[in-house]
Amino acid sequence: MTDGHGQADDGIEPDGGEATTEDPSTEMAIQTDVSESVNDSDYTREAGTLVEARDVSVYYNDDRALNDITMDIPENRVTAMIGPSGCGKSTFLRCINRMNDMIDAARVEGDLLLRGKNVYDDDVDPVALRRRVGMVFQKPNPFPKSIYDNVAYGLEIQGADGDYDEIVEESLKRAALWDEVKDQLDESGLDLSGGQQQRLCIARAIAPDPEVILMDEPASALDPVATSKIEDLIDDLAEEYTVVIVTHNMQQAARISDKTAVFLTGGELVEFDDTDKIFENPDSERVEDYITGKFG
Numbered sequence: 161m162t163d164g165h166g167q168a169d170d171g172i173e174p175d176g177g178e179a180t181t182e183d184p185s186t187e188m189a190i191q192t193d194v195s196e197s198v199n200d201s202d203y204t205r206e207a208g209t210l211v212e213a214r215d216v217s218v219y220y221n222d223d224r225a226l227n228d229i230t231m232d233i234p235e236n237r238v239t240a241m242i243g244p245s246g247c248g249k250s251t252f253l254r255c256i257n258r259m260n261d262m263i264d265a266a267r268v269e270g271d272l273l274l275r276g277k278n279v280y281d282d283d284v285d286p287v288a289l290r291r292r293v294g295m296v297f298q299k300p301n302p303f304p305k306s307i308y309d310n311v312a313y314g315l316e317i318q319g320a321d322g323d324y325d326e327i328v329e330e331s332l333k334r335a336a337l338w339d340e341v342k343d344q345l346d347e348s349g350l351d352l353s354g355g356q357q358q359r360l361c362i363a364r365a366i367a368p369d370p371e372v373i374l375m376d377e378p379a380s381a382l383d384p385v386a387t388s389k390i391e392d393l394i395d396d397l398a399e400e401y402t403v404v405i406v407t408h409n410m411q412q413a414a415r416i417s418d419k420t421a422v423f424l425t426g427g428e429l430v431e432f433d434d435t436d437k438i439f440e441n442p443d444s445e446r447v448e449d450y451i452t453g454k455f456g
């Protein structure tokens with residue numbers, strides 16, 4: 161994000177310190193698991209849809225950042241959100257796991273349903289929700305802890321059951337990092353390369369076994385080789401998870417996503433469709449102009 165709401169390097173303090181919207185320790189605080197209540201279905205929905213936005217608007221104080229967004233995000237697919245800077249992509253992403261709750265000025269209107277349950281209902285615990293909706297940020301933000309502890313940390317503070325060694329190994333494998341780090345699990349996560357750190361953060365997001373993984377420009381701080389690994393990984397992840405990714409890179413959206421949502425100035429969702437359709441034959445002239453680089 162480029163609008164002054166900060167990167168995680170000033171907020172990641174697993175043993176204390178101020179929480180930010182990009183601080184994974186915030187998401188992982190010990191809470192009673194109310195995931196059952198999130199699963200209760202109050203709504204009918206289209207088969208294959210995991211996340212539904214219904215007339216979602218977001219305001220920061222009096223300024224509207226998102227304008228009546230309605231869209232269905234399919235399960236086990238990669239959905240990309242593209243659009244010019246400031247059009248509300250990150251704001252929308254943060255609606256899905258209620259990270260906007262941490263921004264005092266933010267107010268969300270409308271319904272945001274996960275498996276048919278409005279995540280903004282009073283009986284939904286945002287921290288339990290964030291175990292089901294993991295998040296990976298633009299800049300890799302591992303904890304200043306060992307590789308092992310980076311992945312196990314969230315499990316520990318949640319008091320999660322299970323064999324942590326097994327979960328750590330499995331998460332690192334799913335994040336395509338295991339082979340590179342299996343002999344150095346006790347070494348600091350901060351000593352890894354940027355691309356490895358980002359895959360470590362993905363392993364950390366996977367460890368609690370979420371249903372959705374939100375990614376906010378996960379490769380924009382990485383070199384082309386590391387970016388390519390992350391893109392391959394995203395493709396693999398979609399076999400098990402629903403991935404929603406914000407990217408500034410249109411080629412990346414075209415390469416990795418099944419669906420693309422185009423947000424334009426004013427926080428408007430102008431078109432949402434199969435990625436091929438958006439890039440080859442969009443309905444909206446404004447989308448065509450954006451895709452072809454006429455503005456934005």
Ligand SMILES: Nc1ncnc2c1ncn2[C@@H]1O[C@H](COP(=O)(O)OP(=O)(O)OP(=O)(O)O)[C@@H](O)[C@H]1O
Pocket residue numbers: 161162163165220225243244245246247248249250251252263265
């Ligand atoms: N914490 C905040 N407080 C006040 N305004 C905010 C905050 N976060 C975002 N905004 C405003 O909301 C609008 C949408 O911002 P958002 O970061 O969601 O856009 P974006 O499309 O993700 O942008 P970028 O591509 O630059 O990251 C912008 O006008 C931005 O200035």
